[in-house]
Amino acid sequence: MKIRLGNEDIQSASVRRLERITGEDVKRCYQCGNCSGGCPVSYAMEIPPTKVMRFLQLGNIEEVQNANSMWLCVGCLQCYSRCPQGVSVAAILEGMRQETLRKGESRTEVKEVPFPFLKKAPQQAIVCGFRKFVG
Amino acid sequence: MKIPYYPGCTLNTVAKQFDTSARESASSVGFEMKELAQWNCCGATFPLTPDNVIGLTAPAKVLSNASKEGDTLTTLCAVCYNVLKRTNKVIRDNREKRNVINGFIEEEYDGSVNILHYLEVLRDKVGFDKVKASVKRPLKGIKAATYYGCMLLRPFEDIGIDKAERPTIFEDLLAALGAEPVEFANKIECCGAHLAMNNEEVVTTLSGKVMTSAVGAGAELIVTTCPLCQFNLEKSQPKVAEAGSGYSPVPVIYFTQALGLALGQDIATLGFEKNSSDIMPLLKKKGIA
Ligand code: SF4
Ligand code: SF4
Numbered sequence: 375m376k377i378r379l380g381n382e383d384i385q386s387a388s389v390r391r392l393e394r395i396t397g398e399d400v401k402r403c404y405q406c407g408n409c410s411g412g413c414p415v416s417y418a419m420e421i422p423p424t425k426v427m428r429f430l431q432l433g434n435i436e437e438v439q440n441a442n443s444m445w446l447c448v449g450c451l452q453c454y455s456r457c458p459q460g461v462s463v464a465a466i467l468e469g470m471r472q473e474t475l476r477k478g479e480s481r482t483e484v485k486e487v488p489f490p491f492l493k494k495a496p497q498q499a500i501v502c503g504f505r506k507f508v509g
Numbered sequence: 510m511k512i513p514y515y516p517g518c519t520l521n522t523v524a525k526q527f528d529t530s531a532r533e534s535a536s537s538v539g540f541e542m543k544e545l546a547q548w549n550c551c552g553a554t555f556p557l558t559p560d561n562v563i564g565l566t567a568p569a570k571v572l573s574n575a576s577k578e579g580d581t582l583t584t585l586c587a588v589c590y591n592v593l594k595r596t597n598k599v600i601r602d603n604r605e606k607r608n609v610i611n612g613f614i615e616e617e618y619d620g621s622v623n624i625l626h627y628l629e630v631l632r633d634k635v636g637f638d639k640v641k642a643s644v645k646r647p648l649k650g651i652k653a654a655t656y657y658g659c660m661l662l663r664p665f666e667d668i669g670i671d672k673a674e675r676p677t678i679f680e681d682l683l684a685a686l687g688a689e690p691v692e693f694a695n696k697i698e699c700c701g702a703h704l705a706m707n708n709e710e711v712v713t714t715l716s717g718k719v720m721t722s723a724v725g726a727g728a729e730l731i732v733t734t735c736p737l738c739q740f741n742l743e744k745s746q747p748k749v750a751e752a753g754s755g756y757s758p759v760p761v762i763y764f765t766q767a768l769g770l771a772l773g774q775d776i777a778t779l780g781f782e783k784n785s786s787d788i789m790p791l792l793k794k795k796g797i798a
Contacts, residue, residue, distance in 0.1 A: 491705070
């Protein structure tokens with residue numbers, strides 16, 4: 375497979391925008407893999423945290439946008455606490471989720487949440503879940 | 510000693526036993542939890558992107574109400590604690606954001622309130638020695654797993670309740686109550702959190718890892734500090750047992766229920782019937798009840 379990497383990829387405007395929203399600098403990541411190693415849900419992510427960072431460095435934000443990773447991040451901050459470079463993949467994924475939700479797109483519909491869950495679950499799960507999945 | 514107290518939504522409803530056992534225990538060790546006259550939901554999640562200032566207004570309102578009642582605020586739910594403490598730091602350290610937030614909530618709050626988790630009140634204001642001296646029903650011979658989860662600890666530089674990777678505050682309390690804390694690998698790992706809403710598979714896997722790690726280390730009891738951890742663990746437990754890995758369920762309780770038990774509260778008032786796992790067989794086996 376031939377990969378063509380131009381200035382326009384490295385300087386992707388969408389990635390710069392994401393950096394502004396999240397306060398992160400994707401170039402700081404040196405691909406050590408600690409975040410994916412510590413992430414409890416990387417096993418279920420189509421693109422685990424370390425690869426998320428690599429795709430963004432290469433300007434390929436669409437690939438990450440189409441993956442389930444941002445919807446699976448539980449915000450546990452293991453990635454951030456283990457990153458030797460102080461990068462928060464959690465912030466990156468939340469920023470991407472927010473951008474998606476602001477466009478009115480979501481993967482969870484309120485009406486799909488089972489009623490027995492809403493009746494028994496801790497309020498904090500419902501409030502937090504709706505904020506993360508619906509906006 | 511009176512300490513202003515923020516219960517939060519969950520402790521006012523499905524986790525009522527967490528609230529009542531804490532209030533009762535506080536009075537046994539010499540302080541009173543004074544519920545804030547006015548409070549609202551903290552938002553249940555700290556916004557992870559700095560541009561989301563609007564997400565800070567709900568917790569800021571709680572903090573500003575608290576500042577009218579004293580210089581300290583205590584809370585029990587690990588998530589409320591995390592959100593309030595982090596928001597407070599932003600307001601204290603970031604003048605620009607403080608002005609925006611104050612503009613929204615129409616208050617003049619400066620971030621001066623000291624946020625203490627109930628565990629910190631016990632350690633730093635009461636002292637674990639005094640807690641130990643007040644024990645009337647020691648949890649003798651119970652091997653207990655102290656499950657911290659995420660929100661009580663991370664990010665370390667904002668929370669700082671104890672050492673980031675190897676905290677002991679929770680074990681120290683259980684030891685003071687006479688129990689035997691066990692060391693287990695997943696004590697600071699996530700339970701699956703809000704994925705409870707739409708991803709049972711991930712929650713069962715994550716909570717299952719926490720419980721098998723605890724029980725594998727010898728635990729006969731799991732103790733929690735967060736109603737969502739409590740919910741996810743209890744809900745996943747039967748499924749983990751059914752999966753046939755040889756796992757057999759153990760009781761899961763709030764740390765304040767363990768505290769109230771050790772301080773000699775009437776067992777019938779500790780709200781164990783609200784938990785979905787049954788602690789009574791264990792208490793009988795150990796000669797505690
Ligand atoms: S915060 Fe999200 S990306 Fe980071 S370790 Fe936790 S689940 Fe993984
Ligand atoms: S831990 Fe930090 S430096 Fe290492 S791969 Fe993850 S983001 Fe990059």
